[in-house]
Each structure stands twice: as C-alpha cells, then as structure tokens.
Amino acid sequence: MDSSLHLDKKPDWIKVRLPNNPVFWDTKSMIKDLSLVTVCEEAQCPNRWECWGQGTATFMIAGEKCTRACGFCAVKTAKPDDLEADEPQRVAEATKRMNLNHVVITAVARDDLKDGGAEHFQRTIEAVRETNPGIIIEVLVPDFNDKDWALDLVMKARPHIFNHNLETVERLTPLVRSRAKYDRSLAVLKKAKEMVEGKVATKSGIMLGLGEKPDEIAQAMDDLRSADVTVLTLGQYLRPTPMHLPVVEYVTPERFDEWKEVALSKGFRHVASGPLVRSSYHAADFHPEDDVLEAIEVDLAAAKQTQTA
Template identity: 80%
Template sequence: MSACGPKMKMDPTLHREQKPSWIKVRLPNNPAFWSTKSLITDLKLVTVCEEAQCPNRWECWGQGTATFMIAGDKCTRACGFCAVKTAKPDALESDEPARIAEATSRMNLKHIVITAVARDDLKDGGAEHFRETITAVRQVNPGIIIEVLVPDFNDRDWALQLVMDARPHIFNHNLETVERLTPLVRSRAKYQRSLTVLKKAKEMVDGHVATKSGMMLGLGERREEILTAMDDLLAHDVTVLTLGQYLRPTPKHLPVVEYIHPDQFEEYKQIALEKGFRHVASGPLVRSSYHAADFRPELDVLQSIESDLRASSGLELGPEHLALPEIKPSLLS
C-alpha cells in the first residue's frame, strides 16, 4: 500500500483544475486557532481536520473546535478521495482515550466529534477503542454531546454493538457518493453495506440515537442519483444529511469532474428537507463535522441515553437529570 494516495481509477483529463470564486479558505486570524493547535500538539492528538486537509480547519480551530481522529493516522484502505495516508497502522495507544477526554475538558467542549481511520487489521475494526474513548470523554465531561463518525467495521454486528453500547448521541457513517460511483470512490466499502450499518446502529439502541450521513458532490454523479441516495438514506432511518464539494487532495486522487454552484447546494438542501430529513447542511465547503454542534439530537434520544447511563451506574433518575428544554415564564401564564 502506498502512503502517497491511491492509483487513479478515473480518467484524469476529467479534472477541473481552476477553482471557482466560491471555493475560498479562510486563514487563521483568531488567537483561539493557535491555542487549539497548541493543545492538540501538547496532547499528541490526531485530527481529521489536518489529516484529511479539511478546508474549514482554520475556521473551526479559530472557534476552538476540532474533530479528533483516533486509532492512529494510517488507514488500511486507499479511498480515491481521501488525503489520509494508507500504510500499515501502528499499535493502538492505550492512553489515547484519556488524552481525548482531557482535550474536551481543556477546550470546554459541549459537542465532540470522534472519528477514526479504517482499521481492517484489527478483528473489531477499532470498535473497542471507540467505546473506550466515548466512555473516557463522558466521565470527564458528563454533559457533552458525543458524535461518532465511524468506518463500516466490515459489517460485523458485534463490533458495531460495542460502539452503540457506549451510547453516542449521534452516529455518523458517510455514504460518500452515489451507488454507481462507490466502487471507484471507496476502497472495499459497499453502498448497501453502509446503508445497512446505519440502520443497524439505530436498531441496536431501539431508535434512540440520531443517525447521520454525508456525500461529496462533483465526482460525476447525476442529479437523479443524488435524489435516489437521499431516498435510500431515509429508507434506512437516517435523519441528518451533509452535502459538500469534493476537492482533490493530490494529483494521484480522483479528479474533480464538476464544481457545484452554491445555488445548487441550496436547492439540494431544500429537496432533502422536503423529503423528510430533520437537519441538512449543504454547501461547497460543508464537511461531515462542519458546524456539527448546530444539530442537537431529539429530546427522546437525550432522555433515553441519560436514563440508561444512570441506570447502569446504579443511580436513581429524576427529572432534574434529564436534558429537558427550559420552559419560558411566558408559557406558564
């Protein structure tokens, strides 16, 4: 496996090198950016922000947020769109969950996104490491909203169950692209398998989790294929959708066939909402965890998770422990 990116599987002459005016990256001008960068370096953490060359990392770090990537920085897959290096992974670091938890405390986070490289070298695909990280974060910061962005664990139900037993509030697994392009875009992954993983995750906790998925546009997909993918996600009980522009990390990655206009992204957003998605983020620079905290899971999800966690700890649950919305005085009169 090469650490320089996957072999080209699509005609490179399709690539559009010139970026349009709406693809702009904001450079850091906020002290919080340097503070976040320093903390990540100090705790020896890996972020998908840097590893995947996210165009929003300047903005997010400037707001004191980051998406933490656990289980190392070397992926066992070589997807045609991804900048994360492909190589033989290192051993898992047993203290990494504690370091992630420390970061949430020091950054005073209210919402955390935890993702990981694909670890096909591990029997559980890294699921236990996810579980340990979720548990560690919750112990340090009990009120935090925990979102996980996971690989497919090769559709091993028992591995997926390890993650769901830790009770994340939001379960995210990206479809990435339409069904026709999946074999070109995603190494080893399968379109139907991803849909199945999303549905199983929700069923494992009796529906008490918000499920989320995302797609990149500009890889040559057709409009009707995008709409079909939306329908497929809804049919598998996914309620949160992200749509963003694919940007080529290196010349060895898949070409950008088309730059989608912001107006088109807005149209897709309205279509998705009309179809029944509860929350949609759609725009050229949108990524899976971009402004993730803008979405808050349903109240029944929060109540169920809090109730189950307290019960497992032998604590009696009372109304004061639930994440109930504040009642405005005007509503009581």
C-alpha cells in the same frame, strides 16, 4: 474516470481565508501538546482555519494510518501502528480544556484489528463522557467490515449522534470507496439505530462533484431515509493530490441550496449543504431531540446500576 477532466482552477466560492486568530493557534498548540490527531489536518479539511479559530476540532483516534485507500481521501494508507491505551483519556482531556459542548470522534479504517477499532471507540466515548458530563458525543465511524458485534460495542457506549458516511452514489461507490459497499453502509446506519431501539440520531454525508447524476443523488437520499437517517451533509469533493480522483464538477452554492430543499422535503430533520460543508462542519448546529437525550441518560444510569449491583 478520465484524469483530463480534472478542474485545476477552483472557483472563488471554494477559497478560504487563512487564520488571524489566537484561538486557532491555541487549539493547534493544545492538540500537539496532547499528541492527538485530528481529521481536520489529516484529511486537509478546508474549514480547519474556521473551526480551530472557534476552538473546535474533530478528533481522529486509532492512529493516522488507514488500511484502505479511498480515491477521495487525503489520509495516508499504510500499516497502522499499535493502538495507544491512553488515547481515550487524552481525547477526554482535550475536550475538557476546550470546554466543548459537542465533540466529534472519528477514526481511520483499522481492518488489521479484529474489531476494526470498535472497542477503542467505546473506551474513548466512555472517557469523554466521564470527564465531561453533559457533552454531546458524535461518532463518525468506518463500517467495521459488517461485523455486528463490533458495531454493538460502539452503540453500547451510547453516542448521541452516530455518523457513517455514504460518501457517494451507488454507481460510483466501487470507484470512490476502497473495500466499501453501498448497501453495507446503509445497513450499518440502520442497524446502529436498531441496536439502541431508535435512541440515537443517525447522520450521513455525500460528496458532490465526482460525476454523479441528479437522479442518483435523489436516490441516495431516498436510500438514507429508508435506513431512518435524519441528518445529512452535502459538500463539494476537492481533490487532495494529483493521485486522487479528479473533480468532474464544481457545484455552485445555489445548487447546494436547492439540494438542501430537496433533502428537507424528503424528511431529513437537519441538512447542512454547501461547497465547503464536511461531515463535522458546524456539527453542534444540530441538537438531538430532548427525548433521545433523556432516554440515553436513563439507559446509562440503568446500566451503571446493574454493574454496581
């Protein structure tokens, strides 16, 4: 892609106000206190001022160094450090201190680990649930290199919402996503739901502004629906540094509204669509169906009873 296409001047609708909220600084202090990493900071999310000001955050486990180098992502690429055994409990403690009803847990890609960090996800989900009974747990996961047994570790911990981002349309995937495959991501989403017999809400996200065409966006939506994904996020791609992919287009808020209607007409149950929307932006606005929540609790209780028998 021609770097001369990069649009340096951001439109007014992209600009955000800096915080003047004590809750923001309290959240920042607590995260530092517990030596935690958030995707809010690492990925330079434009909404971190708002989210932290409301006392919410998306926790990034398994370190801050990624083994992949995606063309859109601000997270650093480097040899990762060893996993921290007490990190799951620290995340659980943070969710308790913040009195969260809904938590989002994500991670860098850990291709250096045999399971891609799946067991670490499992342990974190379990720690959060034990410390905060009743909390809605959402995970945003990498593809685990298409290892079903690794994905199964995450699903056995029974998150309420399973998120894996498609990120872009099929044609642009090789350019945008390092070592990722469009079909593999669709398969991850489909298999995750099948592993728990449909008792999970599945979610995915697509960035706009990378040069995708309208028919390609519509096709990506159709592909996600074919994988039984019911929650979709659509947001504007913003270039983190001059070393990253250029912005080809700033999509207007009105166009994002139109895409939301298209997505809803295709059968998505919940759609967040706007220039500043990110995977976990206002994540708590979506609440899984009561029957899904009840089924998860029944399965967890049965599993616990089996373990103690």
